[in-house]
Amino acid sequence: MHDVTPMNTPSFFHFFAAVALTLLALSGCETDAVDSAAPGDSVADDATAQDATADAEDASTDADIPPFTPDRCGAAPFAWLPAAQVGQPVQFDEMALTNLSAATIAQLLKNTGYDLGEIRNGARTFKLRYTTQDKGQLTEATALVGVPVGLEAKEPVPTILWLHGTTGFMDDCAPSKNELEGAGLVALLASLGYVAVAPDYLGLRGFGPPSPAGSIHSYLVGEATALASLDAVRAAGVALANDATLTHPDLQRTIVWGGSQGGHAAFFVDRYQPHYAPEIDVLAVAAAVPATDLRALAVWGANHPGATAITLVAALTAWQQWYGLGDLKEVLANAEPLKLAENVPIWLSTTCKPDVDVSTLKTLSDLYSPDFLTKVAAGQFDALPPWGCMISENSVPWTSVPRLKDRPVLVTYSEKDELVITETERKSIPELCKQGYRIEYLECAGLGHTDGALASLPYMRKWIDDRVAGKPLVAERNCVIRPAVDCNDPSVMP
Numbered sequence: 265m266h267d268v269t270p271m272n273t274p275s276f277f278h279f280f281a282a283v284a285l286t287l288l289a290l291s292g293c294e295t296d297a298v299d300s301a302a303p304g305d306s307v308a309d310d311a312t313a314q315d316a317t318a319d320a321e322d323a324s325t326d327a328d329i330p331p332f333t334p335d336r337c338g339a340a341p342f343a344w345l346p347a348a349q350v351g352q353p354v355q356f357d358e359m360a361l362t363n364l365s366a367a368t369i370a371q372l373l374k375n376t377g378y379d380l381g382e383i384r385n386g387a388r389t390f391k392l393r394y395t396t397q398d399k400g401q402l403t404e405a406t407a408l409v410g411v412p413v414g415l416e417a418k419e420p421v422p423t424i425l426w427l428h429g430t431t432g433f434m435d436d437c438a439p440s441k442n443e444l445e446g447a448g449l450v451a452l453l454a455s456l457g458y459v460a461v462a463p464d465y466l467g468l469r470g471f472g473p474p475s476p477a478g479s480i481h482s483y484l485v486g487e488a489t490a491l492a493s494l495d496a497v498r499a500a501g502v503a504l505a506n507d508a509t510l511t512h513p514d515l516q517r518t519i520v521w522g523g524s525q526g527g528h529a530a531f532f533v534d535r536y537q538p539h540y541a542p543e544i545d546v547l548a549v550a551a552a553v554p555a556t557d558l559r560a561l562a563v564w565g566a567n568h569p570g571a572t573a574i575t576l577v578a579a580l581t582a583w584q585q586w587y588g589l590g591d592l593k594e595v596l597a598n599a600e601p602l603k604l605a606e607n608v609p610i611w612l613s614t615t616c617k618p619d620v621d622v623s624t625l626k627t628l629s630d631l632y633s634p635d636f637l638t639k640v641a642a643g644q645f646d647a648l649p650p651w652g653c654m655i656s657e658n659s660v661p662w663t664s665v666p667r668l669k670d671r672p673v674l675v676t677y678s679e680k681d682e683l684v685i686t687e688t689e690r691k692s693i694p695e696l697c698k699q700g701y702r703i704e705y706l707e708c709a710g711l712g713h714t715d716g717a718l719a720s721l722p723y724m725r726k727w728i729d730d731r732v733a734g735k736p737l738v739a740e741r742n743c744v745i746r747p748a749v750d751c752n753d754p755s756v757m758p
Contacts, residue, residue, distance in 0.1 A: 708720055
């Protein structure tokens, strides 16, 4: 059996998300259900591909949106709370690191070694605690908000919903816990001319009353993260509208931008928004190193040792708690000394950096039960209820959530990614394009998960600015898997 060697996972929170420890990394997977695509191939079906020369508005109205019930894999049914009960600010306080000038932000960014182009504005930063829902029950979540300053009080400015990468699974791991880096993140986004909303996600409360003891962040649960993120945008809009001295966000011009786990979240925000928050209009979606097809990554993890295999342990644990289905002993190994099925929930719910001796994990069978490992390795998800359903439902190509809106999507990947395996993600693009997605694909040559995501940021910033300015996608790039390029080369810019 393959050796399971833990991998060191570099930080991805240089203003733009975080990835910690291998157990706190992103989910992994592979499937043979879609055809592979070679670099340079067009993967758009002529009968279904959207015209990339114009980003036409979707003509549907709220009345056109049919009701639907997401597939929750047999979990106890629940209904969403009405919009009037969620998306309301509970606490909105200015942070200690605020009122940063454009020159200060530019210098801070220069110190990191990254160049995102022109810094247009100064910024004020705020902590936001707001109402949202979890499985139909009213709850609270936290977020940070960045507001550009130096603008005339005229029209509201576009909104960026920033969705962070994996930071952990309990309150102490919330990005807003680190006020310095958290404020730096939203200040940077605001300095680009946007109102920035950066939610912590459910189960990651950075301040205010703590999450219930023993709870785990709903990691890679598309529904839970999407709803709480959309409620953060709603609450930020309410909070800022109440202050005439602050720039207001235009929720009709919202960009969804995420990295790593946040890239996965960005796809699900895009998918759920018409059903859950139709008053918000998403202009475009940008996702750095996103895990779109968790089925494909799970197959990879069940056949290859490494970070994807280890991370799936965390995802299964989070899904088991959120859905309330299954017994972890059905899928995780539980042998001495680690007894994973019993102890992983404890580790994830009590610390951001589990002090665990993983040297005893020698093979994939030390991580997973024999039945789970055999069936996932063969892609037999239908033979693994309810686990196969949970993996499928949180995979973008396989989810039951109807896709109602069409907006341009940018995805960037890293050629040497050790977490989100680019080989499998290339194979998911054809299926997404068949479903009607308009996707521009960028792959950073020779880089790993974090370095590639960071190297793609200038490209993503320019691409986002172009969408806000109303520029259409380049037709020749729609659903075309281009060869990997040097993302640090300025000539690569869109």
